[in-house]
Amino acid sequence: MRRRSLAALGQRTLWVGPAGTGSRLKLVLNAWLAFEIEAAAEASALAERLGVPYAVLADAVVGGPLASATALAKLAKMESGDYSADFSLEWALKDLDLALAASHAETTPVVMAIAERWRRLVAQGHGHSDISAARLGLDARGEGSATSTTA
Template sequence: MSHEVLAPRWERSMTADTVAVLGTGIMGAAMARNLAAAGLRTTVWDRSPQATAPLAAVGALVASSPEDAVADARVVITMLPTADVVSSVIGDHGLNAFAREAAWAQMGTIGVTATAELAAMVGRRRPDVMFVDAPVSGSKGPAEAGQLLILASGPPAAEDIVRPVFSAIGRKTVWLGPAGQGSKMKLVVNAYLSFLIEGVAEALELGSQLGIDPADLDAAIEGGPLDAPLADAKLHKIVRGDFTPEFPLEWALKDVDLAIEAANGSRLPMLQALSGQWRQAVEAGHGREDVSAVRLALSDSGA
């Protein structure tokens, strides 16, 4: 199927059901598919053209630049990996191309400081644009199923505008106050998630050393208070030896380090130790694999 070509900017106008997604990796592509399936006019852009090509087949419009993507969007989603990438994409020209009174939903995890800087930039340069800090909790599976948890913060006036978009990609949106609160909550949530994943990996390593069958561990935990769905999913993924990325380890490490940075020197010994351990796993070549690949760094046979 050929790509649908965007009309020139001067032939387009913003409507309530127009959304642009900048960044179509694992999470952004899933979001774009669900937005298009919900009947929203969805435009996509990514630094890698091959990342957007499959989305044309599900009805998304493929833009040649960030500026073309956002020009008539009522809601702009950025789902990009780092603060530097967001700044480079939106920076000099992207923000100027936003339609008047558009809402910008910044949904990648970029940390507290960078989020505050972006909010301030929007306030200075485009006060008509509503900046919504809305990182998501969930990985590939929930993203594909439209079941993400959205941790939103920003101006109350943006809530009605982004509601149709958030409803298409998430199971629940929690509004937390002024922009920045969403990013703070995301770091806390991901710190908790990180402990669960490392706990599963180290429990399996200990079990291996003690001759415990992983199936017996699973049976002992199943149905009880320790049977957290995420931990169960990662346990089975590790046992299968399936490290296909749902949440790549390198991005999980980024989030851990952002949490440590945001703590402003507070003592977080477990999180700091985990950062060091996960960095070793990334340096051993597991960064592009799923975060559950931290199990491989715990034994000589896997590292």
């Protein structure tokens, strides 16, 4: 009965261990998501700075080892400037802060760096924007100066 009820809530149910393990796994997976989003944001900014058109970048990624449905979707949002929230920056930052609190700085230096940058974006008013707003501030316009659309 419990498995059928859970199956109705999502595509997949993963049993990971004793109580609390699933919550900890969620923090790990959301940290991984942050890595992916920040990588897409920085690669997009670098491509722009080097004169590589978005279409060329996206085409190079699609079908290759770097292709991720999430990264490609967020890359498209970054390119269009559509930061309407699917997963807000403030909620992603909350999970990064929880991961940092549960770990040691030497274990998660990249999580710490991303959290610090995203914290600045949230302080600038982009907390309700999608995590693709991580792209803001990575160009000549300055941190957070691009307009954002929130849900």
